Amino acid sequence: MMLDQPKYKTTDEVDFVIVGSGAAGGILAKELSGSGFRVVVLEQGPYLTEKDFVHDEIKVLNQDLLTNHPELQPTTFRKTPQDKAKPQRALVYGRLVGGTSTHFTANFWRFHEIDFIERSKVGPVAGTTLADWPISYTDLEPYYTRVEWEIGVSGQAYASPFDPPRSKPYPMPPLPVKSSGVIFERAARKLGWHPFPAPMAILSEPRPGRSACVNCGFCLAFGCEVGAKSSSLATAIRMAEKTGRCEIRPNSYVHRIELDATGRATGAVYFDAERNVQRQKAKAVVVCANGAETPRLLLLSANKQFPDGLANSSGYVGKNLMLNSGGVTTAVFEEPLNDYKGFAVSRILHDFYELDPDKVGFHGGGGLDARFDMTPIGFALGSLPPGSPRWGKSFKEVLSHNFTRTCEIFGHGTSLPVENNSFSLDPDLKDAWGLPALRLTYKDHPDDLKLSAWLNARSAELVEAAGAKKMWAPAVQEQQFAVHLLGTCRMGNDPKTSVISSDHQTHDVKNLFLCDGSSLVTSGRGQPTMTIEALAFRAADRITALAKRGDLPA
C-alpha cells in the first residue's frame, strides 16, 4: 500500500531523481533515501498494489495490466541495420511501480566468476565485442548477499558444486519441491548431473507485512497478492517510503534529461498523467529505466553537445544488446504432477555453466530448470503437443489429460555481445506521446544458436531419462522478441568502449548515473535480475561515497 510520502515540488532541487522504480530503481531509492538524500522516483506506469493483482488472464496478459502496452508504445523490429524495421511487438517489460520485478518468474541465480572474466579466459570471439567487466565476482559478492537477506531470497547454499563462493547462507530455506522438480532431480542424477534446489526471490517463510508463498499458481506474469514475490514493490519501494525522504511519483513518463551550460544534468523532463510537461530539478540523475528505455532516453536527450545521444561519445548507447539464448522442451508424464500449484521453478542445474569451446564447437554456457509456468488459457492455446486436436471431444480429452501431467525443461544460456544488436529510435514510428518508438535490431550470434540447440539436446536427454510419455521442442530460431534487456549501456574503464564507469557514472556527464540491465557487460546464463539488484546496492554505495566526498558537482 502506498505509504505517506513527502511531496517535493518540481522546482525543489532534490538530491537525486531516479528514473524507473524496478529491480534497480527500487533499491537505489531505498539506499539513497536511507543515506539521508532527498529522492524523487519517476515511474512511467501506475502505482498498483496487492488489491489490484488478479488471476484474470485476459486482464493481465491480453490487456497488459502490468506491462508496456503495444498500442500506446508501439515498437519495430529488424534483423540487421541494413533492413527497414517493421512494426511488431518487440519487447515486454513491467510498466508499473516495481517494474518487471513485479511480474517476473523470480529465478535468482548469482552470476559466477567466469561471467566477469570470460573475455580474458577464452580470448576474443569473432563477430563480438566480448569484454571483461571492470569489477569481479568478489567485488559483487557482498551485494549478492545483501540482496538475498534484505530483499528476500529462498534457497539452499552449498548445494551445487558449481556455485561461486558466498559469505553467508540464504536467509531462508528453499521453497517446497514440485513434482516437476522431483522428476528433474531423479533424471538428472541418473545422467550424472548435479541438480539442486532453485534459488528464488519468493519467500518460503513470512516476513513483516509479507506472507510466505501460498502456492496460488498465478506467478509468472502476475503480481503477487500476498507480497511473497520479492519484487521492488513488495520490498525496496516500501523501505524507501519509510525513510520519509523518498517520493514515488507514478504516471510520470520521462523523455528528456537536460544539461546546463557546464554540461551538468539539471533534472528530468517528463509527461505527467495529463500529458503536461513537467521538469523535476535534481542535483544528480540516476536512470534505471531498463535495458531498452534507458538507452532510448539517452538517445531522446540528444543536444548540441551530444548530437548522437546523451553520454554517447562511445557510440555504444543502445548497442551490444543481449537477450539470453535458450529453449523449451515440453513433456507429458503418466501421473498427475499438478504443477499448476505453486511458483514456477523448484530444481535447476549448472553442470553446463562453463562449456569448453574446443569440445562443443561454440562459445557459451548455460543451465537448465524444470518448471510449469502456464496458466489455464495459455496452456490450452499453446502447450498441447503439436498436431493435437483443436476442438471437439478429442480436444477436450487431451486438454483435461495433459493439464495436470505436463511440465517444461527450460535451457537458459549466454548471448554474446554483438555491436549491431541494439535498441534505437525508429525514424518513422511514434508512440502515443509523439516520441520516436523503440526499434529492436537483433540477429543472434551463430554460437548462441548452437548453444540453444545444445541445451535443447540435454533437455531431451533428461526428459528421456525421466520416462516421459511424450515430449517436443520447437526448433531453435533467431529471436525477435526481447524479455531480458541487457548490455545496452555497458560498464567499463575505457570511455571509448563503454558508457558508464564501474561507479555507474556516465563517462561523459558526471552527475548522470545508469544502473539496470543496460549496465551488464556479459549476459550471464539467463537470470539477470539478481545481478541487476546486486549492482544497484553497489551503485548506491559508490554514488553515496562520491557525493559525501564532494565529487558530485552541486
Added chain:
Amino acid sequence: MDKDLSRRSFLSQSLTGISAAWISAHWPAMLSAASHARLAAQSRTPAKFEFFSPEQAAEMDIISARIIPTTDTPGAHEAGVIFFIDRALVTFAKDDQKIYAEGLPELQAEVRELFPSVAKFSAATPEQQHQIFESLDEQSSGAAGPSRRRRIAAQSFFETARVHTIMGFLIDPDSDKRGNRDGVGWKVIGRERQHMFQPPFGYYDKDYPGWQPNPRDAEKTKS
C-alpha cells in the same frame, strides 16, 4: 465484482495490520467465504445479451458446445461460454465484432453449401457439425480439399470463436468476465479452484524424502 474488490482490499489491509502467518493460515477460509458470498449475490435471472440477438446467441451457444462439448463432464454450454463471448464483444474484444457479424452468416452459408437440406448449424447432426468445422479449420487434416473455395470470413470467425470459447471455459471464475461458471472448466482440466495449496502437490513429489546432496558431489572440488 464489488465484493471481489472488497475482499481484496480487506486482504491487503490485513497484510499490513495482521501477521502474515495469520493470513497464510486463514487464507483458504477467507476466500471460500468471500467466494460463497459472491456466488450468492450473483443472481441467476435470465441473462440479457449485449451483443448477440437471441437467435445468434442460440447458434453461438451450440457452436461453442461443439468446440468444447458436454461429455461425461461439463462443456462450454455448462460453463456459460456464450455469456462470456457476448460480454467480451462489448468490452475487451470489441474489435472482433466485425468477425462475428460477418463470419456467422458465412458459417451458415457454408452449412448450406455442404448440406443443402440443412438450414443452419444448430439444425445439423453432430457428424455434419464435425464436418463443417473440419472444412473451416485451416489446420485440420480433413479439410474439404483444395478445389473448394475457402470462406475466409467463416474461417477467421471459426478461429476467433475457438479461442474465445477456450477463454470463456478457462478464465478465472472469480473474474468479472462471466465465463467458467462455477469453475466447471477448471474442474474438467483438473485444476482445483482454491487460491492456496500445500505440498505435496502431485504424484511424483508425494514420497520425496527431502533434498540430499548427490553423494558424488562430496568428492568433487568446486570449479
